[in-house]
Amino acid sequence: MASASFDELDIAIVDAVRSAPRANWRELASPLGVDPATVGRRWSRMESGGAAWVTAHLSGSATPACAMVEVDCAPGRSIDVAHVLADDTQAATVKLASGGRDILMLAQAPTLDLLADYLLNVVGHVPGIASVRSHVITRSALEASRWREGALSLEQRRRLRSNDQRRAGAGDILHETDIGIVNALQTDGRMSFERLAEHVGISPVSVRRRLSRMQEAGLVTFRCDISPQLSGRSVSAVYFGSMDIHDLRNAEERIRALPGVRAFSFVSGPFNVIVDASLRSIAEVHDLELTMSQALPALHIQDRSVVLRMIKLLGRVLDAEGRSARCVPLVTRT
Numbered sequence: 342m343a344s345a346s347f348d349e350l351d352i353a354i355v356d357a358v359r360s361a362p363r364a365n366w367r368e369l370a371s372p373l374g375v376d377p378a379t380v381g382r383r384w385s386r387m388e389s390g391g392a393a394w395v396t397a398h399l400s401g402s403a404t405p406a407c408a409m410v411e412v413d414c415a416p417g418r419s420i421d422v423a424h425v426l427a428d429d430t431q432a433a434t435v436k437l438a439s440g441g442r443d444i445l446m447l448a449q450a451p452t453l454d455l456l457a458d459y460l461l462n463v464v465g466h467v468p469g470i471a472s473v474r475s476h477v478i479t480r481s482a483l484e485a486s487r488w489r490e491g492a493l494s495l496e497q498r499r500r501l502r503s504n505d506q507r508r509a510g511a512g513d514i515l516h517e518t519d520i521g522i523v524n525a526l527q528t529d530g531r532m533s534f535e536r537l538a539e540h541v542g543i544s545p546v547s548v549r550r551r552l553s554r555m556q557e558a559g560l561v562t563f564r565c566d567i568s569p570q571l572s573g574r575s576v577s578a579v580y581f582g583s584m585d586i587h588d589l590r591n592a593e594e595r596i597r598a599l600p601g602v603r604a605f606s607f608v609s610g611p612f613n614v615i616v617d618a619s620l621r622s623i624a625e626v627h628d629l630e631l632t633m634s635q636a637l638p639a640l641h642i643q644d645r646s647v648v649l650r651m652i653k654l655l656g657r658v659l660d661a662e663g664r665s666a667r668c669v670p671l672v673t674r675t
Contacts, residue, residue: 346570347387347392347570347571349492350373350375350379350383351383351387351571352490352492352571352572353373353492353493353497354369354373354380354383354384354387355387355393355490355492355565355567355571356489356490356491356492356493357369357372357373357380357493357497357501358384358393358395358531358565359486359488359489359564359565360489360493360498360501360502361501361502362395362530362531362563362564362565363530363531363563364501365377366378366380366381366384368501369501371500372493372496372497372500372501373497387567387571390664391568391659391660391664391665391666392567392568392570392571392664393565393566393567393568393571394529394530394565394566394567394657394665395529395530395531395563395564395565396526396527396528396529396530396563396564396566396655396656396657396668397523397526397527397530397561397562397563397564398523398527398561398562398564398655398656398671399515399523399560399561399562399673400484400559400560400561400562401513401558401559401560402513402558402559402560403513403515403560403561404481405449405450405451405452405456405671405672405673406449406450406451406452406453406455406456406477407433407447407448407449407456407477407478407481408447408448408449408456408460408475408476408477408478408608409445409446409447409475409476409478409606409608409615410444410445410446410447410448410460410464410473410474410475410476411441411442411444411445411473411474411475411476412426412442412443412444412445412446412464412470412472412473413442413443413470413471413472413473414443414444414469414470414471415469415470415471418468418469418470419437419443419444419469420437421469422443422444422467422468422469422470423435423436423437423444423650423652424652425467425468425469426444426446426464426467426652426653427652427653427658427669428658428669429463429669430669430670430671430672431448431449431450431456431459431463431671431672432446432447432448432653433447433448433449433653433655433656433671434446434447434651434653434654434655435447435651435652435653436577436579436648436649436650436651436652437648437649437650437651437652438579438646438647438648438649439646439647439648439649440644440645440646440647441644441646442474442646445579445646445648446464447655448460448464448475449671449672450672451672451673453477456477460473460475474610475610476608476609476610476612476615477608477609477610478606478607478608478615479607479608479609480606480607481604481605481606481607482592482593482596482597482605482606482607483593483596483597483602483603483604483605484562484564484604485564485566485603485604485617485655486562486563486564488564488603488604488619490572513558513559513560515555515560518541518542518543518551519551519555519560520673521540521541522537522540522541522548522551522552522555523555523561523673524540524670524673525537525540525541526561526563527656527668527670527671528668528670530563530564530565533545534546534548534549534552537552564655566654566655566657566665568659568662568663568664568665569662569663570662570663570664572619573621574619574620574621575621575622576619576620576621576622576623576625576626576647576648577617577618577619577620577647577648577651578617578618578620578626578629578645578646578647578648579615579616579617579618579645579646579648580614580615580616580618580629580630580633580642580644580645581612581614581615581642581643581644581645582612582613582614582615582616582640582641582642582643583611583612583613583614583640583641583643584613584614584637584639584640584641585639586613588637588639588640589607589613589614591637591639592605592614592637592639592640593605595636595637596616596633596636596637596640598636599629599632599633599636600629600632601618601619601620601625601629602616602617602618602629603617603618603619604616604617605617611643612643612644614640616633623647626645626647630642630645651663653669655671656668656669656670656671657669
């Protein structure tokens with residue numbers, strides 16, 4: 342259950358924004374059966390307090406090269422190292438973790454060569470780091486942008502369904518101005534066309550046209566994240582598993598349906614599957630593992646970690662309570 346300072350309407354508004362991240366208040370309010378001013382007021386309260394935020398990232402053929410990185414630190418240095426990494430534009434997500442690693446980091450770069458350069462020549466030389474193990478992500482089978490709290494009915498979801506599916510013939514070439522638009526949307530995914538136009542130096546009509554093209558081509562994805570106080574999910578867990586290559590496609594469909602699973606990636610290395618979960622209690626950590634083993638017997642969980650503290654989440658540095666404190670925009674091009 343969400344914190345007492347939030348209620349079910351707040352959660353429903355969050356899910357509505359997740360379904361239509363750039364919709365106006367009127368478009369969001371209608372399926373919810375409330376006044377647009379109410380939606381705007383409540384969203385502003387959540388956003389200004391760091392409890393909810395919308396960001397954007399490159400996707401589709403523009404997806405950067407990514408790796409899940411396990412970092413071991415010298416004794417007593419984990420927090421310092423995590424904060425140093427959090428200030429880096431190539432460290433998308435940084436987590437202090439339990440188990441066989443001190444820090445879990447999602448690293449990204451425009452190309453695999455640049456990712457390798459970052460991991461080999463930057464991360465390994467951060468003071469306090471003892472060792473680094475990287476798992477290059479070959480495909481994200483389930484992205485966190487698809488996560489929902491389940492607060493909306495099927496009819497409400499249908500009415501809010503975004504129209505940004507890829508269309509045949511949509512261009513997939515990004516220009517410098519397009520990159521500028523995405524960079525601005527990392528800071529505020531709901532930024533108005535007028536403000537975006539000021540950032541990139543073109544007209545609001547041109548911004549709208551360019552952003553629509555990128556969405557239609559699947560080159561940009563929006564996601565809405567919230568603090569644990571708002572979601573009621575105070576525990577994050579990461580599972581490292583392996584399965585035969587022939588079972589991977591079957592795994593996609595089954596794991597997507599499991600409650601609590603937020604993201605699911607295929608990686609290279611001693612593990613070939615990494616699952617991120619958002620849970621309500623510590624007890625659910627092994628409950629989910631059992632559920633996964635029953636739903637997908639071919640998946641063998643070899644290790645797992647509970648996140649002790651989320652330091653950074655997709656470019657947002659968080660405070661001790663998981664609220665957005667500031668943005669460190671991610672590198673989108675060299």
